[in-house]
Amino acid sequence: MHRVRGVAALLLASCLTVGAVQAAPGDRQADPLDSPRWGDMRKEFFPAKARVVFDQRVKVSAPLTAENALNVPVSVDAGALPDATEVLVFADFNPITRIVRFRPEGAHPGLGFRIKLQQSTPVRAAVKTRDGVWHVGGTWVNTTGGGCTLPSAGSASPEWQKRLGEVSSRVWERKEGGERIRLRIIHPEDTGLAAGVPAFYIQELKLTDEQGAPLMHIEGFEPLAENPVFSVDIPAARTAAGYRVSGRDNNGNAISAVIEK
């Protein structure tokens, strides 16, 4: 018995040593958020050979404590990185970890949105730069949770279904230059985790200028909050006389609206 335990301890020690050796290269830094799920996230979202670094230049803003787990505000800003091409937002402890993926195709590399959380979790943004490196930033959000397994308010209301996909929007000039677009889309964003309510959520949104030149591509997943609200900033060089948003949900319902100034 003692001997077996001793062997196990030796094995464990050798594993730790191997782990320590592997952790030496720059892309295996300790998780600044100290989450036991980080290893799984690393495996799930990034190829083994990809370079993944924690980077404070990736700003994720969210309240440290979120009482309403159905509507937790999150803003991601990767503007401090030179050339962000793609951003993946995920939450380690959510039953559906993936929240949103966006490509800033002309818009500022940032996005404001709201999410549902099931329990306290890191919320992270991984930003891919042109050199192929993933830069990860994030913050912990504490919540009593339950946000993912509750049905949407909309799923219970037939009256409301008539407004499915309806977009309300507005454009602001920014003091810093450029413009801000905010839009709200009527959609239940059901996760499929509430009993008897199938997954029903927006999968794709394309924001373009009125000429059709792409500004932002958003791929949505189940944890986006009901009736999602997005904030997108447009740099001065890409502002236009008007904008357009189009997309679809996972049931093929189209979303299409002109964003007028």
Next chain:
Amino acid sequence: MSILSRASRSAIALFTLGWALLLAAADMDYGLQPVAIADGTWVLVGRSEDFSTTNGGNIVNTGFIVTPAGVLVIDSGPSRAYGEQLKRAIARITDKPVTMVVNTHHHPDHFLGNQAFAPESLAALPGTISGIHSEGGAFNENMYRLAGDWMAGTDVLAPAKPLAAGPLELGGHRLELIALDGHTGADLAILDRSTGVLFAGDLVFNDRAPTTPHANLAAWQKALDRLEGLGFKQIVPGHGPVAKDAAPIRQTRAWLGWLDGNLRQAAEDGLDMTEVLAIRPPAEFRRLAVVEAEYRRSVGQLYPAYEQQALSRPGRNAR
């Protein structure tokens, strides 16, 4: 053999743990100390904090009026244990029976002590009764999460007796029931014309930031105007110390006014909710207890409606 012994050890451990929890529950003493503020009028002032396992939910003010015809209790507290301890505190002061327990509104810290009292003595505005029926269960579950063991044995007991606005005579005390709304859909204030004491419920907070989960700010401001015009001598706010003037009303009004203006401006300026959360309340409010937490909660509760209004109005707006 070793498995058996492990199982029996677990059983003993569980048994011991069970007893430890029961003993701990017996120790859950809120230390309720009624303070006399007027003839026959007693108040129990809770802590100006958030709900926690340390305070057991005792962040609320309750009160009672002792009359020759019996005792009127105003709000029953956050748990069954609180209700029972309140009842014992009353019994130490008078041998008159509790004839009526009024819940000023349907928030959990104001009615979850109801089980301690005779069901037929419980009364509230109709909107409060329906609110307790529809949301009481979820509130109760949440209180178990926030206050832990203090909640042991607490269940939702809604009053059956609906109250209407108007005068109420109780053992020589000329009471006025005032039906308002704004903090919730149904907020009851009670003015004792015999003593000049106004029990304002959660329409008024004193030196503690107001909570807004069911707030209608415009209606709330109107309710405050009405309360200020009542000519009271003392005011018992729902949370925070008792006052002898209208300062708590003005303070609550100022906070709600700032909150409303701030959220409206933020929405009109196109701010994302995370940017609104980053705004710091002005210096004059920073001495209010738990102001940061309540501001954060209020933004989450109220901003979506302001946002919706700002987004539904088309047209270009300079920021």
